Amino acid sequence: xxxxxxxxxxxxxxxxxxxxxxxxxxxxxxxxxxxxxxxxxxxxxxxxxxxxxxxxxxxxxxxxxxxxxxxxxxxxxxxxxxxxxxxxxxxxxxxxxxxxxxxxxxxxxxxxxxxxxxxxxxxxxxxxxxxxxxxxxxxxxxxxxxxxxxxxxxxxxxxxxxxxxxxxxxxxxxxxxxxxxxxxxxxxxxxxxxxxxxxxxxxxxxxxxxxxxxxxxxxxxxxxxxxxxxxxxxxxxxxxxxxxxxxxxxxxxxxxxxxxxxxxxxxxxxxxxxxxxxxxxxxxxxxxxxxxxxxxxxxxxxxxxxxxxxxxxxxxxxxxxxxxxxxxxxxxxxxxxxxxxxxxxxxxxxxxxxxxxxxxxxxxxxxxxxxxxxxxxxxxxxxxxxxxxxxxxxxxxxxxxxxxxxxxxxxxxxxxxxxxxxxxxxxxxxxxxxxxxxxxxxxxxxxxxxxxxxxxxxxxxxxxxxxxxxxxxxxxxxxxxxxxxxxxxxxxxxxxxxxxxxxxxxxxxxxxxxxxxxxxxxxxxxxxxxxxxxxxxxxxxxxxxxxxxxxxxxxxxxxxxxxxxxxxxxxxxxxxxxxxxxxxxxxxxxxxxxxxxxxxxxxxxxxxxxxxxxxxxxxxxxxxxxxxxxxxxxxxxxxxxxxxxxxxxxxxxxx
Amino acid sequence: xxxxxxxxxxxxxxxxxxxxxxxxxxxxxxxxxxxxxxxxxxxxxxxxxxxxxxxxxxxxxxxxxxxxxxxxxxxxxxxxxxxxxxxxxxxxxxxxxxxxx
Numbered sequence: 006x007x008x009x010x011x012x013x014x015x016x017x018x019x020x021x022x023x024x025x026x027x028x029x030x031x032x033x034x035x036x037x038x039x040x041x042x043x044x045x046x047x048x049x050x051x052x053x054x055x056x057x058x059x060x061x062x063x064x065x066x067x068x069x070x071x072x073x074x075x076x077x078x079x080x081x082x083x084x085x086x087x088x089x090x091x092x093x094x095x096x097x098x099x100x101x102x103x104x105x106x107x108x109x110x111x112x113x114x115x116x117x118x119x120x121x122x123x124x125x126x127x128x129x130x131x132x133x134x135x136x137x138x139x140x141x142x143x144x145x146x147x148x149x150x151x152x153x154x155x156x157x158x159x160x161x162x163x164x165x166x167x168x169x170x171x172x173x174x175x176x177x178x179x180x181x182x183x184x185x186x187x188x189x190x191x192x193x194x195x196x197x198x199x200x201x202x203x204x205x206x207x208x209x210x211x212x213x214x215x216x217x218x219x220x221x222x223x224x225x226x227x228x229x230x231x232x233x234x235x236x237x238x239x240x241x242x243x244x245x246x247x248x249x250x251x252x253x254x255x256x257x258x259x260x261x262x263x264x265x266x267x268x269x270x271x272x273x274x275x276x277x278x279x280x281x282x283x284x285x286x287x288x289x290x291x292x293x294x295x296x297x298x299x300x301x302x303x304x305x306x307x308x309x310x311x312x313x314x315x316x317x318x319x320x321x322x323x324x325x326x327x328x329x330x331x332x333x334x335x336x337x338x339x340x341x342x343x344x345x346x347x348x349x350x351x352x353x354x355x356x357x358x359x360x361x362x363x364x365x366x367x368x369x370x371x372x373x374x375x376x377x378x379x380x381x382x383x384x385x386x387x388x389x390x391x392x393x394x395x396x397x398x399x400x401x402x403x404x405x406x407x408x409x410x411x412x413x414x415x416x417x418x419x420x421x422x423x424x425x426x427x428x429x430x431x432x433x434x435x436x437x438x439x440x441x442x443x444x445x446x447x448x449x450x451x452x453x454x455x456x457x458x459x460x461x462x463x464x465x466x467x468x469x470x471x472x473x474x475x476x477x478x479x480x481x482x483x484x485x486x487x488x489x490x491x492x493x494x495x496x497x498x499x500x501x502x503x504x505x506x507x508x509x510x511x512x513x514x515x516x517x518x519x520x521x522x523x524x525x526x527x528x529x530x531x532x533x534x535x536x537x538x539x540x541x542x543x544x545x546x547x548x549x550x551x552x553x554x555x556x557x558x559x560x561x562x563x564x565x566x567x568x569x570x571x572x573x574x575x576x577x578x579x580x581x582x583x584x585x586x587x588x589x590x591x592x593x594x595x596x597x598x599x600x601x602x603x604x605x606x607x608x609x610x611x612x613x614x615x616x617x618x619x620x621x622x623x624x625x626x627x628x629x630x631x632x633x634x635x636x637x638x639x640x641x642x643x644x645x646x647x648x649x650x651x652x653x654x655x656x657x658x659x660x
Numbered sequence: 661x662x663x664x665x666x667x668x669x670x671x672x673x674x675x676x677x678x679x680x681x682x683x684x685x686x687x688x689x690x691x692x693x694x695x696x697x698x699x700x701x702x703x704x705x706x707x708x709x710x711x712x713x714x715x716x717x718x719x720x721x722x723x724x725x726x727x728x729x730x731x732x733x734x735x736x737x738x739x740x741x742x743x744x745x746x747x748x749x750x751x752x753x754x755x756x757x758x759x760x761x
Contacts, residue, residue, distance in 0.1 A: 636757025638692070642684050 012062070012073035015092040018055045018102065019145055021048045022137040030131035038126050045130035046113045049137050053106035060099050068509045071096055072219075074147060085211040086202070091147035093218070097510045100349060101144040101281055104356045108273045109137050111477040115364050116265040118473035119371060129169060129263065136162035140274050144281065148216040149198055152282065156194065156246065159275045160187045166270060167262040179261035186255040190245015197238030204231050222288045229292045236289060236296030239282065240303075247279025248330045249307045249337055254583055256330055260322040264367030267322060272329045272363050273356035280336040280352055284345040287511050291343065301341025301422075305433040308334030310580075312440035316447070317576035320377045321366050324448050328403065329359055331437060335418050338434055344421035346507040350492050351418055353503075354410035357488045358402035361481035365396040368470040368478065369452060374463045379451040381460075386453040388467045391475045393453050395482040400449050402485040404442035405543040407536075412543075413489035416536050420494075423535060424528070438539055439546040446550025454555040496532045668709045676702035689744075689751040693737045700730045 025048030029041045036044075063071045076091035094102065113133060120129050139158025146152040160183075168180025198216070205215045208227050213220050221228070228235065243249065248256035259271045270276070283290060283300065290297055308331045315327035332355050339348035370377055372389055386393045402409040405416060415438060423431040457464050469475065493499020575581070633644070679698030686692055704723045711719025745751050 636759065638753040638756070639684055639687070642680075646680060646684065 010066070010070065010073050011075065012059060012094070013075050014055050014059050015073065015075035015094055015145060016077055018052045018059070018106070019092060019138060019141040021051045021055070022134040022141065024048060026131050026134035026138060029127055029134065033127050033131075036127060041127040041130055042117045045134050046110065046117065048134055049106060049110045049113050052137065052141065053103070053110045056099070056102045056106050059094060060103060063094070063096075063099060068096075071099075071509065076147065080150075084206075085209050085213070085215075086206060087212055087214045088150050088216055089147060089214055090151065092142075092145040092151070093147040094145055095510055096507050097281075097284060097349060098144050100353060100507070101277075102141065104353050105140050105144060105274045106137065108356050108360050108481075109133075109140075109269060111480055112265050112269040112273075112360060112364065115268075115367075115474050115477040116263075118471045119265055119367055120263065121471075123263075125169065129166075132162055132165050132169070133266075133269070136166070136270060136275070140278075143278055148214055148218060149201070149221070149286075150216045152285070153194065153198065156242075156278060156282075157191065159270070159278060160184065160191070160246070163187075163259065163270050163275055166266040167259045169262050169266065173261070176261040179255075179258040183255040183259050186252050187245045190242045190252055193238045193241025193245075195242075197235045197242065200231055200235050200238065201228065204228055204235075218285060221286075225288045225292065228289055232289055232292040233295045236286075236293045237299060239286060239289075240296060240300055243279030243283055243337070244303065245279075246282075247276050247333045247337065249279070249303050249334065250310060253307060253311065253330045254586065257323055257326040257579070260320070260326050264322065264363060264370060267326070268360045268363030268367065271326065272359040276329065276333055277336065277352040277356070280333065280340060280348050283337070283340045284349050284511075287340075287345045290340070297341050297343065299341070301338050301427060301430055304334045304337025304339075304341050305422075305430045305437075306334070307331065308338060308437040309433050309440070310334075312437045312444070314576055314579050315444040316440065317573055319380055319577075321369065321379050321382070321448060321452065322363070322377055324379075324444060325359070325362055325366060328362075328441065328445065329355075331441060332359065332403070334437070335415060335434065338422060338430060339418040342422050342425040342427055342430070344418060344425075345511050346504045347414065347417045347421055349507060350489075350503050351414035354402070354414040354485075354488050357410055357481055358399045358485040361395060361478060361485050362399040362403065364474070364478055364481065365392050365399060368392040368474055369396075371470055371474070372467045373459060374466050376459065376463060379448065381458045381463075382452045383455040384453070384457040385467070389453075389469050391469060391478060395475075395478040396449065396453070398482040398485050400445045400547075403445055404547055405438055405539055406547070407540050408486075408489070410485050410487070410489035412540065413492050413494070416539055417492065417494060419539055420532055420535055423531070435539065435542065439542045442543040442546025443550045446547045447554045450551055450554035454551075494532070496529045497536075665709055665713055668705060672702045672705040672709070675699075675705065687752045687754050689741050689753050689756075690738075692753065693734060693741070696737075697730060697734065700726055 025045050029036060029045060032041075059073065063073065072093060072095040074091060074093040076089050078090045079087065080090045081088040113130070116129065116133065120126050123129065136159060139155050139162055141155070143152055143155025143159060146155055164180045164184040167183050168177045170176050171180075201221065202215055205221070205224055205227060208224065209215055209220070215221075241252075245252045256271055256276065260267050262271070290300070311327045311330035311334065315324050315331065318324045318327060332351070336348045336351050336355070339345070339351060368389065369382070369385060369392060372385065372392070373382060376382070398409070402411040405412045419431060419434050419438070422434055457467075459467075490499075492501060492503030494504075495501050578584075676699050679695040679702065682695035682698065683692050686695065704726050707719040707723045707726070711717065711723075741751050744756065748755070750756075
C-alpha cells in the first residue's frame with residue numbers, strides 16, 4: 006500500500022453541513038427564516054469551497070499520490086477486524102465531491118426562493134443539509150462501511166424529503182415506497198459487504214482495515230473466487246439506489262417531494278451513488294466478467310425501458326424522472342462495459358443538465374400555481390424567458406447535441422460500448438438516445454410552445470421566478486454547455502482530460518482485469534461516424550418531437566389513435582409494472598403477513614402460546630400450590646414435621 | 661440401675677415429641693411458644709449428652725447459644741402475641757390468617 010497524505014480539511018467538508026443541519030434542526034422555529042436559509046447555504050458553500058481547496062492541492066501532487074486521507078477515530082477494532090471513521094479523497098471522490106457540493110449549493114440557493122412561503126422552511130433546510138452531509142460521507146468515506154453509512158443516510162434523507170409534505174397521503178406513501186424498495190437493495194449491499202469481510206479477514210494482518218478501499222484493492226486477488234457473487238450483491242444495492250430494473254419503481258413516485266429535492270437527490274446526486282459505488286469497486290468488478298455483463302445489460306435495458314415510459318407521461322416531473330432512470334441506465338452501461346470514467350463523466354454532466362431541467366420545471370410549476378400536468382401548460386416561452394432558455398439548453402444537452410455537455414459523455418459511453426464489442430447494447434443505447442431527444446422535445450413543446458391551456462385564473466398568475474431561482478438556473482445552464490469540455494475525446498483533438506484525471510483510480514482495475522476498455526478498438530473513423538450518427542439521431546428526435554407536438558397537435562392525436570390506443574395505454578401505465586409487483590409481491594406479502602405472520606405467529610404463537618401460555622402455566626401451578634398456603638399455622642408445622650421426618654428417614658436408610 | 665447415655669437420649673426424644681405434638685395440635689399461640697421451648701430444651705439435653713460423651717466443650721457452647729436464641733424468640737414471640745391480642749382479642753392461631761388472603 007502506498008502512503009497517503011493527510012488532509013484534515015476533509016472532515017470539515019463533511020461535517021460543515023452536519024453542523025448546519027444540527028443548528029437549524031434543533032433551534033428550528035427559534036431561528037429566523039432568513040438566518041436558517043442563509044446558514045444552510047453557507048455550510049454547503051463552505052463545503053464546496055473546501056472541496057475546491059483540497060482539489061487544488063491535489064492538482065499540485067503527482068497523479069500517483071493524489072489520495073488524501075483524514076482518519077478521525079477507530080470505530081471497530083476487534084480481532085483483526087478494523088473499521089475507521091475516516092475520509093479519503095482521490096480523483097474519483099474529488100469529482101463527486103465537487104459535483105455534489107457545487108450543485109448542492111446552487112440548489113440550496115434555488116430553494117431559498119422556491120420554498121420561501123412554505124411552513125416547513127427550516128425543517129426543509131435542515132433535511133437538505135443533512136442530505137449533503139450523508140452524501141459527502143458516502144462519497145468521501147474511507148472504507149466501504151463508511152460509504153454504507155452515507156448510503157443509508159441519503160436513503161433516510163430521501164425518505165424524509167419525499168414525504169416532506171407529509172399531510173398528503175400520496176406523499177407519505179411515496180416516501181415509504183422509496184424506503185422499502187431501497188431496503189431490498191441495501192440487503193444485497195450488506196450481504197456483499199459480509200462476503201467481502203469473511204473472504205478477506207482470515208488473510209489480513211491485524212490492524213489492516215478489511216473494508217478500506219485501499220486495502221481491498223491491494224488484496225483484490227483474494228476476492229477473485231467470490232468476485233461474481235460480491236459484484237452481483239453490491240449491484241443489487243446499486244439497482245435500488247440508482248433506480249435500475251427491477252428496483253427503479255420508487256424513483257418516479259419520489260417526485261412527490263418538493264422540486265429542489267427531485268433535482269438534488271433524485272436526479273443529480275443521490276441516485277448516482279450506485280454508479281459511484283460500482284466505479285469505486287472497479288477493482289472488484291474487473292475480476293468478474295459475469296457481473297460486468299449483468300451490470301451492462303441491466304443498464305442498457307433500463308435506459309430503453311424507462312425511455313419508452315417517458316414518451317407517454319403527462320406529468321412534467323414524471324417525464325424527467327423516467328428520463329433520469331434512463332440516464333442512470335447509461336451510467337450503469339458505461340460501468341458494465343468497463344468505461345468507469347465515462348460513467349462518472351456522465352454522472353457529472355447529467356448532474357448539471359438534469360438538475361437544471363428539474364429546477365427549471367420547478368420554476369414552471371411555481372409559475373403555474375403548482376400545476377404539473379403538461380396538457381394544461383403551453384405557451385410559456387414568452388412569459389418565462391429565463392426558464393425557457395435555460396430549459397432549452399438542458400434539453401439540448403440531454404439530447405446529446407454537439408457541443409453541449411451531454412454529447413460528450415453520452416457519445417463516449419456509446420463509443421466505449423461499441424468498441425468493447427457489445428453491438429447489441431450499443432443499438433439499445435443508441436435507440437434510447439433518440440427516445441430521449443424525442444420525449445424531451447415533447448415536454449418542451451407541450452410546456453413552452455403553442456397556446457396556454459390553463460384556466461384564466463392560473464394564467465393570470467404566471468410570472469417569472471425570483472432571482473434566487475433564476476440565477477442558479479443560468480449557472481447550471483452554463484455548466485450544461487461547458488461542463489463536457491473537460492472531457493473532449495482525443496479523436497476530436499481534445500485532451501480527454503477527464504478520463505486521464507480518473508485514470509489512476511481505474512488503472513489498477515484495468516491492469517488486473519481482462520475486460521472492457523483494455524480491449525478498446527482505436528478506430529478514429531468509426532468514432533467520427535458514430536458521433537455524427539448519434540448527433541444526427543438526437544437532432545432527428547428533437548425535430549420529430551417538435552413537429553408532432555407543436556406544428557399540429559392533431560398529429561399527436563392521430564398517432565395515438567394509430568397506435569390503436571393499446572401500446573400507448575401500456576406506456577402511459579408504465580407497463581403495469583407497479584400493478585405486477587403489487588400482484589406478485591405486495592398482495593402475497595400482505596396475505597402472508599395477515600394469515601401466517603400476524604394471525605399465526607404473532608397472535609397465535611407469541612401472544613397465544615408464549616405470553617398467555619406462560620401466564621396460564623403459572624396460574625395452573627399456582628392454583629395447586631395455593632392449597633398449601635391455607636393460613637393454618639398448625640398445618641405448616643405438620644408439613645415441616647412430616648417433611649423433616651421423611652428427610653431424616655431417607656438420610657438414615659439411603660446409607 | 662446405671663443411668664446411661666441412652667436414657668438421656670430417650671428422655672430428650674420424648675421431650676421433643678411432646679413439644680412437637682403440642683405445637684401441632686394446640687391452637688393457643690402461647691402454648692405453642694411453650695412447646696417450642698420444650699423442643700429447644702430437648703436439643704439442649706442432646707448437646708449436653710454428646711459433649712460429655714466426646715469430652716468436647718463445643719456442645720456446651722451450643723447450649724449457651726440455644727439459651728440466647730430461646731430467650732430472644734420468647735421475647736419477640738410474646739411481644740408479637742401481646743400486640744396481636746390487643747388488636748384481635750384472641751391468640752387462637754386458627755383465627756389468624758390475615759396474611760393468607
